[in-house]
Amino acid sequence: MPDDNMENVHMVTCTAPVNIAVVKYWGKRDEDLILPINSSLSVTLHQDQLKTTTTVSTSKSFREDRLWLNGKEEDISQPRLQSCLREIRRLARKRRNDDDPDSDSTSLSHKVHICSINNFPTAAGLASSAAGFACLVYTLAQAFGVEGELSAVARQGSGSACRSMYGGFVQWIMGQQLDGKDSLAQQVEPETHWPELRILVLVVSAERKPVGSTSGMQTSVQTSCLLKHRAESVVPGRMVAMIDAVRRKDFTAFAELTMKDSNQFHATCLDTYPPIFYLNSVSHQVINMVHRYNQHYGETRVAYTFDAGPNAVIFTLQQHVPDFTQAVRHFFPPETNGGEFVKGLPVPQTDISAELKQAIGLEPMPTGISYIISTKAGPGPCVVKDPTQHLLGPIGLPKYTVRHHAQEGANGVNHKIVANM
Amino acid sequence: MPDDNMENVHMVTCTAPVNIAVVKYWGKRDEDLILPINSSLSVTLHQDQLKTTTTVSTSKSFREDRLWLNGKEEDISQPRLQSCLREIRRLARKRRNDDDPDSDSTSLSHKVHICSINNFPTAAGLASSAAGFACLVYTLAQAFGVEGELSAVARQGSGSACRSMYGGFVQWIMGQQLDGKDSLAQQVEPETHWPELRILVLVVSAERKPVGSTSGMQTSVQTSCLLKHRAESVVPGRMVAMIDAVRRKDFTAFAELTMKDSNQFHATCLDTYPPIFYLNSVSHQVINMVHRYNQHYGETRVAYTFDAGPNAVIFTLQQHVPDFTQAVRHFFPPETNGGEFVKGLPVPQTDISAELKQAIGLEPMPTGISYIISTKAGPGPCVVKDPTQHLLGPIGLPKYTVRHHAQEGANGVNHKIVANM
Numbered sequence: 001m002p003d004d005n006m007e008n009v010h011m012v013t014c015t016a017p018v019n020i021a022v023v024k025y026w027g028k029r030d031e032d033l034i035l036p037i038n039s040s041l042s043v044t045l046h047q048d049q050l051k052t053t054t055t056v057s058t059s060k061s062f063r064e065d066r067l068w069l070n071g072k073e074e075d076i077s078q079p080r081l082q083s084c085l086r087e088i089r090r091l092a093r094k095r096r097n098d099d100d101p102d103s104d105s106t107s108l109s110h111k112v113h114i115c116s117i118n119n120f121p122t123a124a125g126l127a128s129s130a131a132g133f134a135c136l137v138y139t140l141a142q143a144f145g146v147e148g149e150l151s152a153v154a155r156q157g158s159g160s161a162c163r164s165m166y167g168g169f170v171q172w173i174m175g176q177q178l179d180g181k182d183s184l185a186q187q188v189e190p191e192t193h194w195p196e197l198r199i200l201v202l203v204v205s206a207e208r209k210p211v212g213s214t215s216g217m218q219t220s221v222q223t224s225c226l227l228k229h230r231a232e233s234v235v236p237g238r239m240v241a242m243i244d245a246v247r248r249k250d251f252t253a254f255a256e257l258t259m260k261d262s263n264q265f266h267a268t269c270l271d272t273y274p275p276i277f278y279l280n281s282v283s284h285q286v287i288n289m290v291h292r293y294n295q296h297y298g299e300t301r302v303a304y305t306f307d308a309g310p311n312a313v314i315f316t317l318q319q320h321v322p323d324f325t326q327a328v329r330h331f332f333p334p335e336t337n338g339g340e341f342v343k344g345l346p347v348p349q350t351d352i353s354a355e356l357k358q359a360i361g362l363e364p365m366p367t368g369i370s371y372i373i374s375t376k377a378g379p380g381p382c383v384v385k386d387p388t389q390h391l392l393g394p395i396g397l398p399k400y401t402v403r404h405h406a407q408e409g410a411n412g413v414n415h416k417i418v419a420n421m
Numbered sequence: 422m423p424d425d426n427m428e429n430v431h432m433v434t435c436t437a438p439v440n441i442a443v444v445k446y447w448g449k450r451d452e453d454l455i456l457p458i459n460s461s462l463s464v465t466l467h468q469d470q471l472k473t474t475t476t477v478s479t480s481k482s483f484r485e486d487r488l489w490l491n492g493k494e495e496d497i498s499q500p501r502l503q504s505c506l507r508e509i510r511r512l513a514r515k516r517r518n519d520d521d522p523d524s525d526s527t528s529l530s531h532k533v534h535i536c537s538i539n540n541f542p543t544a545a546g547l548a549s550s551a552a553g554f555a556c557l558v559y560t561l562a563q564a565f566g567v568e569g570e571l572s573a574v575a576r577q578g579s580g581s582a583c584r585s586m587y588g589g590f591v592q593w594i595m596g597q598q599l600d601g602k603d604s605l606a607q608q609v610e611p612e613t614h615w616p617e618l619r620i621l622v623l624v625v626s627a628e629r630k631p632v633g634s635t636s637g638m639q640t641s642v643q644t645s646c647l648l649k650h651r652a653e654s655v656v657p658g659r660m661v662a663m664i665d666a667v668r669r670k671d672f673t674a675f676a677e678l679t680m681k682d683s684n685q686f687h688a689t690c691l692d693t694y695p696p697i698f699y700l701n702s703v704s705h706q707v708i709n710m711v712h713r714y715n716q717h718y719g720e721t722r723v724a725y726t727f728d729a730g731p732n733a734v735i736f737t738l739q740q741h742v743p744d745f746t747q748a749v750r751h752f753f754p755p756e757t758n759g760g761e762f763v764k765g766l767p768v769p770q771t772d773i774s775a776e777l778k779q780a781i782g783l784e785p786m787p788t789g790i791s792y793i794i795s796t797k798a799g800p801g802p803c804v805v806k807d808p809t810q811h812l813l814g815p816i817g818l819p820k821y822t823v824r825h826h827a828q829e830g831a832n833g834v835n836h837k838i839v840a841n842m
Contacts, residue, residue: 226688229650256694263696267647267688273677274712275684281702291695 016135046378062111133157134164138381151185167379255303296359437556467799483532554578555585572606588800676724717780
């Protein structure tokens, strides 16, 4: 429920998580409604390591809807933001018309100010739009007193955002209807279901920004006959098998299907014309390393998955984290000292055995991986109760904005976020 | 027809070409007979640049079948060599039993000595086994007086060798029969059909040997559902379209289908479990460069294709060779001086325009490409009439053998071929 502030500025702040797909979403059947050509399944990452925080304030005194992302004002007129705002206002109006006695008093005619930040660098190449739109929709819903199914609204901001509306293990059911009303996210199991599961994000030092996923998947749908086959004939069976593996906590089945599905997604990118490459030589080395690591131990202890970029996301079980992390450290010697290489959940340092080194037998790639974020499955969006955490000040303007550096870098504007008050 | 030499050593020498597939062969339905899961189509490269030369001698005095490859004696008992020898002897016997008056007098009980060399480095990663087995089968057939359809024999040495039995544009029809008798190569058009077509082999300086094609395609057949779909549902239509493009000399259609089929083959390698990577960062850069090159000119002037390794084979028309070669030289600055960078058919040097440089806009990769072999479509296997060209001396032993260096390199044995006489 929004706080009442002076000058009738209502304010609410929420957080939402990043998710990583283990059965991949790639390709839309409807670009406007963001309806996918296949179902997908993801694990929600813990917000202690990766989250978006969004504050929404509403006030009679606001002249227009405004948005600040990571400290910089952005154009709120972009269609996907407008879809989310329109849908939440429509649901709020519907609720009021249904004469719900709990209906919120916030006037639907009030404009909103929205301020959103990530606690991880955008440069990390993690799908920040999923957490961002999930957080936006969840926070707007709180501000306007909308309850119930919200994943279909988040989906219209960014497809994979619908999966960030739940914690744990989440499926996005593609649905069949033309209006997309049955294209929804659903929790398969909560984050408490598989406490031993651990997730390591290996952030690859990439030279250039790859093809964006929106235009990439458009081209794939138009040109890849393998993608069509995958969506129609391969994914349905994989969804069943993946849900089963998650429910049974069968790590081997989960891991192998995760790797196969990541590879098949990247295969369809290569079958796109012109082809799209998201994996670079560091990604290839991670893939080879994981297979040789598992082969050395005679069991599947570790799995990789890659989204639309070179970063690897690793799934493993708690007991294997120190050994595997040490292997990563050996085959991708870090630039910084060892202590800063791993962020997030602490990982005890161990030694790598000579046998493992030899079994993997790859040429080390110094500084190929910038750092590791160590995390686990986590909950869905949450309301932040502490009013000192609001990102907007009492008159509805950001507490923090971006200050441009005098010197601009070759690749764009360098900026840092500075306190306004 | 074999020469008669002293001591009743019959000797015949032939040459055979390399071929490069534009609709790719990947996957066998029968490992022993080498029957493919789909048809394929290739261009035979000119032997002035790339060829295998093989001498076969037969003599009553030979105690056993023996084989020398590139100056080094090899084990002739390997199954695929034995298949070819057995098949040729069977056909020779059949011919004699059919009471053919032209039947050769060479006794079928005589043992053979075989000596074979390539005029290109094996390290170039060009499919030397295709030229090698085509040459072996063609030369054995000459030695034993066997005529007629030989591609089914060559196929049993190495699948793609059947396509090296013809010049120009060649299809390998997959066939349906269990015994493989209808799995044959056929010339679609001769090498004279499209005189403007040019071929550039961009030899990439690769660090390590990739997964071999025999084991690679086995794993793909076992694990890639995209490969199954490709073979059954995609390739049949592509064969029709490719033959049509070749017949009409429609470069745009030929080029685009060539690129798409190369990409799809590599996509199925990535869909293999564990995945197989043949393309490296240099290959990726060649692919990006070709697409941007074509986009700059607003037409498809250049196509790439990649086999089971990182080397690019480029198809273009004669008039575009100098400009494209200069672009390669710019984006892959050669280690050696410019004159030695291009081998084979001469390429006039030109300048690269500032507009093209900017339109391609990639970061140059120094020494990523070792050299270019400039060639065109060429004829099938030929008999070498000049007896001084025999690789075996009068008593049936190689004129040249390998001498091992005192110092061995880290990656294996360094050797050079030295004259024995």
